[in-house]
Amino acid sequence: MPDRPPVPPVLALHRVSKSFGAVRALHEVSLELFAGEAHALAGENGAGKSTLVKILSGLHRPDAGRILLDGEPAEFHGPADAQRAGVAVIYQEPTLFPDLSVTENIFMGRQPRARFGRIDRPAARRRAAALFAGLGVQLDPDQPARGLSIADQQLVEIAKALSRDARVLIMDEPTAALSGNEVARLFGVVEALRARGCAVLFVSHRLEEIFELCRRVTTLRDGAFVSGDLIADMTPDDLVRRMVGREPEALFPKLDTVPGQVALAVRRLTREGVFTDVSFEVRAGEVVALAGLVGAGRSEVARAVFGVDRPDAGRVEVGGRRLRPASPSAAMAAGLALVPEDxxxxxxxxxxxxxxxxxxxxxxxxxxxxxxxxxxxxxxxxxxxxxxxxxxxxxxxxxxxxxxxxxxxxxxxxxxxxxPSVLIVDEPTRGIDVGTKAEVHRLLSELAAGGVAVLMISSELPEVLGMADRVLVMHEGRLVADIPRAEATEESVMAAATGRGAA
Known part of the structure; x- marks a missing residue:
């Protein structure tokens, strides 16, 4: 590892290997996690990230290699051993007891006791409130877990880990189901954890988050250690090369096409309180991206076009023929297909x-x-x-x-x-690794080259700019820009998405 701090890592793997039958999941992988530092773990699906996390959390034991705790050899015979060593995992989808309060979930099985062995509920509540205050977030300790957002559930899991004096927090794809504001809040919590001296292992497919949050990154490919780098010494393109073993340009294999006839026409589509007066066309052979910030109404427009939701006004035409509203079966019969976000x-x-x-x-x-x-x-x-x-x-x-x-x-x-003659894909590469993204992009490009009209909804600007022939931008329920590929830049798209640009 470059630029090593003078103190030993809190937790480390040294040349760890793990196989499941004939499948080699990890081969001589090393990793060092230091106190007060966020460390990214990157790699495609199948690279070995999940196996590594399970070894650190005690779910799997390595076949070879060593686990080091504060520089000394350690063995985790199960998750309880890892927890006692101060290791906690925050999963993408937490599993709380829905009918118990936030406080009860945090201290389940470890409730503070008052006289005669009774549970000291006020003390538990005070401790829970103190944990959230230390993380810089507001969450009602008395609130039932049922109904909490995924982001709030993750905060409860983090507070639970800290109540156990966790020194290493492993976050496995924690932002996959979060909105932009929730991601920003989570990043603030990670900074608070670093300030407390926790080591954070951040597992994510989102390169922009890795570069914003982490100081180091360990990259795996096909179960093997590729490199350990300081984020400051590399670019996102460098990380992509390490992850997939090829140039970043290959992630967006866009084929040049000549657009044909209008395949999908949306005329003044409106759904009160959701989106207003949305009109656009997609031609055969085109990939048209529908961009905008979370909550702009993009997915809702797609649902109305496909007939999942009934619009209050406007119409949808496929191949020049008007579709019956609020009828997915009519949309399918006309040649529409919808790949949903979830x-x-x-x-x-x-x-x-x-x-x-x-x-x-x-x-x-x-x-x-x-x-x-x-x-x-x-x-x-x-x-x-x-x-x-x-x-x-x-x-x-x-x-x-x-x-x-x-x-x-x-x-x-x-x-x-x-x-289908028209394919609507909503966040086609959300939650999948870089290499598989390239395969999905290849497929969309080949479909367009074969004459399919593709309407792609995406929150990832590189995907939008790399794949779209035109970029439609929504802002607060209205379509505000139609930008041709040659003029589409991060600046022009974001200006329109934030209301600073106009059609």
């Missing part, structure tokens, strides 16, 4: 098999009389799994066992199997 809740049925999920949007094609043909269903799924380079063990496995990137490919396969 693939787990809205795009997939997690307990069903991969092949069944792929077939769901096109059941008539695999129906034989009154029954569904398993052979036809499997053949259809296998065809699209090959086309999209899906990584799976068996098509009969539940889709929930796949990585986030491969789940996204299943959602895409489900809709592409219908051969």
């Amino acid at each position: 693939r787990r809740q809205q795009g997939l049925i997690m307990d069903l098999s991969i092949e069944r999920n792929i077939a769901l949007a096109g059941l008539p094609a695999v129906r034989r009389g009154p029954l569904i043909s398993r052979a036809a269903e499997r053949a259809r799924a296998h065809d699209w799994a090959v086309r999209l380079r899906l990584k799976f063990a068996r098509l009969a496995d539940p889709v929930g066992v796949l990585s986030g990137g491969n789940q996204q490919k299943v959602v895409l396969a489900k809709w592409l199997a219908r051969k």
Whole structure:
């Protein structure tokens, strides 16, 4: 590690390896976490990040190598050992007891006691309030956990860890489900943790967050250690090269196309209190990005176009023919497909098999009389799994066992199997690694080259600028700019998104 502090790391891995049968998950990986420092762990899906986190948290024991605690060899025989050593993991989706209060969740099983062994509820509440005050956040200790946002649930988990005197906090994709304001608040909490002397391991696919928050980054690829670097000594492009082993330009494989006829026309679409007077067109062969800040109304426009929500005014035309409003079945029959933002809740049925999920949007094609043909269903799924380079063990496995990137490919396969003329994709690469993002971008570009009209909603400016032929920008429910590719820059898009630019 470059520029090492003079004190030993709080927690370190030295040449750790771990295999599961014939699969090598980690090979001679080293990592050092120092007090008062945020350290990023980067790598594609399958790079070994989750296995490393599970070793640090005591869920897995390494096959080879050593764990060092304050410079001394240590062994974690289970999560309890790791907790006693001061290691805590804050997961993307916390698991609290919903019917208990915030305070009760923090001190579950460790409640302060008053005379005669009774639980000292006022003392517990005071301690909880002090923990939140130390983190610089306001959260009611008496509030039930049910109904808390994901961001607030994470704060409860952080407070719980601090109540156990945690010295190492591992944050596994903590911002994936958070809004911009919630991310900013979380970053403030991380700074407070650093000021307390905690070591923070930050696992994220979002490069801009890594560069804003962390001092060091360890990169893994295919289970092997690639490098450990000071953030100040590298650029985002450098990190991408380490993660995927190729040039960053390959992340946006945009093919040049000549737009054809108007495939999708939205005319003065309005939904009171959500968006107003939205009009735009997408032509065959175009990738049009719908950009804007969180809450601008982008996803709501997509839902209304597809018929999930009923607009109060306006109309949608596909191929020149007006769609019946509030009818997803009419939209599908006209050639529309919608890949939603939340693939787990809205795009997939997690307990069903991969092949069944792929077939769901096109059941008539695999129906034989009154029954569904398993052979036809499997053949259809296998065809699209090959086309999209899906990584799976068996098509009969539940889709929930796949990585986030491969789940996204299943959602895409489900809709592409219908051969749509218009594809609406909402945050197509959210929560997936850099390499898989490149594959999704390749697919969108190839679809456009084949004549599909693509409307892409994205919060990632590099994705917008790298993939879009035109950028439509929304601000507070209105479409305020239509920027051609040649004129689209971070500055022009953000100016429009924040209300400083006009159409």
